[in-house]
Amino acid sequence: MKDTILIVDFGSQVTKLIARRIREFGVFSQIVPYHQLKKKNIQVDEVKGIIFSGGPNSVDEKFAPKVPKSIYNLNIPILGICYGLQLICKKFGGKVSYSQKREFGKIFLKVKKKSLLFDNTFKVNKEYQVWMSHSDAVKQLPNGFESIASSNSCQSAVVQNTKEKIYGVQFHPEVVHTYKGKEILMNFVKKICRCKKHWNMKSFKNDIIQSIRKKVGNNNVLCGLSGGVDSTVTAVLVHNAIGDQLKCLFVDTGLMRMNEARSIKKLFNENFNIKLDVVNSSKKFLAKLSKVKDPETKRKIIGKQFIDVFERYSNKQKNIKFLAQGTLYPDVIESSSNMGKKSVTIKSHHNVGGLPKNIKFKLLEPLRELFKDEVRKLGKELNIPNELVNRHPFPGPGLGIRILGEITKKNVEILRKADEIFIKKIKERGLYDKIWQAFCVLLPVKTVGVMGDNRTYERICVLRAVTSVDGMTAESFKFPEKFLESCANEIVNNVKGINRVCYDLTSKPPGTIEYE
Ligand code: XMP
Numbered sequence: 352m353k354d355t356i357l358i359v360d361f362g363s364q365v366t367k368l369i370a371r372r373i374r375e376f377g378v379f380s381q382i383v384p385y386h387q388l389k390k391k392n393i394q395v396d397e398v399k400g401i402i403f404s405g406g407p408n409s410v411d412e413k414f415a416p417k418v419p420k421s422i423y424n425l426n427i428p429i430l431g432i433c434y435g436l437q438l439i440c441k442k443f444g445g446k447v448s449y450s451q452k453r454e455f456g457k458i459f460l461k462v463k464k465k466s467l468l469f470d471n472t473f474k475v476n477k478e479y480q481v482w483m484s485h486s487d488a489v490k491q492l493p494n495g496f497e498s499i500a501s502s503n504s505c506q507s508a509v510v511q512n513t514k515e516k517i518y519g520v521q522f523h524p525e526v527v528h529t530y531k532g533k534e535i536l537m538n539f540v541k542k543i544c545r546c547k548k549h550w551n552m553k554s555f556k557n558d559i560i561q562s563i564r565k566k567v568g569n570n571n572v573l574c575g576l577s578g579g580v581d582s583t584v585t586a587v588l589v590h591n592a593i594g595d596q597l598k599c600l601f602v603d604t605g606l607m608r609m610n611e612a613r614s615i616k617k618l619f620n621e622n623f624n625i626k627l628d629v630v631n632s633s634k635k636f637l638a639k640l641s642k643v644k645d646p647e648t649k650r651k652i653i654g655k656q657f658i659d660v661f662e663r664y665s666n667k668q669k670n671i672k673f674l675a676q677g678t679l680y681p682d683v684i685e686s687s688s689n690m691g692k693k694s695v696t697i698k699s700h701h702n703v704g705g706l707p708k709n710i711k712f713k714l715l716e717p718l719r720e721l722f723k724d725e726v727r728k729l730g731k732e733l734n735i736p737n738e739l740v741n742r743h744p745f746p747g748p749g750l751g752i753r754i755l756g757e758i759t760k761k762n763v764e765i766l767r768k769a770d771e772i773f774i775k776k777i778k779e780r781g782l783y784d785k786i787w788q789a790f791c792v793l794l795p796v797k798t799v800g801v802m803g804d805n806r807t808y809e810r811i812c813v814l815r816a817v818t819s820v821d822g823m824t825a826e827s828f829k830f831p832e833k834f835l836e837s838c839a840n841e842i843v844n845n846v847k848g849i850n851r852v853c854y855d856l857t858s859k860p861p862g863t864i865e866y867e
Pocket of ligand 1: 744748822
């Protein structure tokens with residue numbers, strides 16, 4: 352039995368950060384979408400605390416998300432964050448309404464009363480910087496609740512009802528911009544819910560292996576390998592769970608990096624006892640993508656082609672019921688929030704939103720709750736060599752989303768050569784492990800240049816390299832100017848079809864890491 356904190360998700364983009372912080376304390380946490388929360392599903396002996404996340408709705412909306420009333424009667428401590436706080440106050444008879452003075456970003460919080468939530472962290476009569484993002488605020492507290500901290504525009508910025516063990520914060524303790532936010536969450540988890548520390552990557556690995564076994568039973572699983580860290584960790588994890596019931600397939604889409612198929616096969620043969628089949632479907636992928644320019648259409652076509660290949664392959668095998676994919680939490684958020692009607696789809700990541708609706712497989716996505724850095728830790732726990740664990744991420748749709756405009760065999764070859772040069776130089780310079788992801792992008796515009804005595808009219812190649820912790824936000828990597836210059840020279844001199852090279856300085860947001 353493990354102490355668990357249940358996080359009820361109301362659609363905030365940062366809900367996962369709550370889970371992540373709690374896991375960092377060594378306590379297991381689980382996210383449940385609000386509409387799936389049922390009293391009978393809560394293992395009262397394991398769940399030691401419940402956190403309501405923030406969300407984009409107003410509690411007074413007609414179909415505002417809520418939880419069953421019985422959740423409040425479990426005698427389990429509850430912490431409401433932002434929307435969660437407002438929901439609690441409304442439920443117990445308080446008033447929440449739109450505030451003329453909205454608060455976004457860094458706000459100062461004045462502490463008025465001592466609380467276990469503030470233990471060893473926030474002192475009475477002192478001010479602390481927290482991060483808020485709200486338009487609604489609690490205007491009248493319900494009976495039994497007291498306000499223990501306020502901001503300029505929000506009288507009830509932190510509230511408590513110690514008798515019922517219910518707490519609420521208008522700010523977001525889960526984001527790094529909140530001073531000592533982690534400690535506030537820790538006080539809730541350890542001092543109020545009295546959770547003990549026993550969760551770590553090893554126990555996660557064992558739990559997930561068991562749950563894969565249970566889910567899969569005697570069936571077989573197909574795992575599409577892309578050569579990136581996510582699909583590699585997925586394959587090794589599933590193989591640990593079900594051995595040869597796992598079939599691994601590397602699909603050469605024609606949109607892979609230079610020699611990718613060969614090097615993945617070699618790495619797999621050398622390091623694992625997992626059989627890897629390779630199928631070359633490049634002609635088909637490129638034919639289907641011919642003349643397509645729109646990014647989302649490209650993603651959907653590539654997703655569909657993958658499924659076609661998987662289905663054809665599985666028809667020749669026995670009993671393949673599941674398709675294992677290395678979907679990560681950021682892919683899930685950015686493909687669409689499962690409850691955020693107001694959160695928009697940024698792009699259809701192929702292992703989530705880009706897949707066709709009707710596929711014959713059930714999906715097995717054991718990494719769906721994890722961020723990339725957690726996946727790398729899991730990879731190390733599975734004894735996957737650093738060479739594989741530390742590979743830069745490579746998206747399922749491959750070079751297809753790095754060739755802007757039309758994708759042709761010739762364009763892929765141009766980009767592949769440029770990319771190989773850029774990555775080779777980064778490795779030679781010892782910078783590869785300092786960078787989250789580096790790659791080249793081929794723009795659909797041509798510029799005039801001069802080589803020797805001749806005029807050239809060729810494409811622009813953009814170099815992109817970013818630092819990031821989890822792919823959710825990113826900053827451009829700051830290379831020495833001379834290094835960039837030498838990359839530009841080597842690419843222009845060696846790759847026919849490119850006569851100009853630029854470096855992209857855009858962070859995420861407002862940009863994204865990939866271009867499409
Ligand atoms: P963006 O471009 O959304 O990328 O800022 C964030 C991270 O996700 C990777 N990415 C993908 N990975 N399938 C994947 O497996 C996809 O469709 C996909 N799109 C983006 C991207 O390379 C970066 O690491």
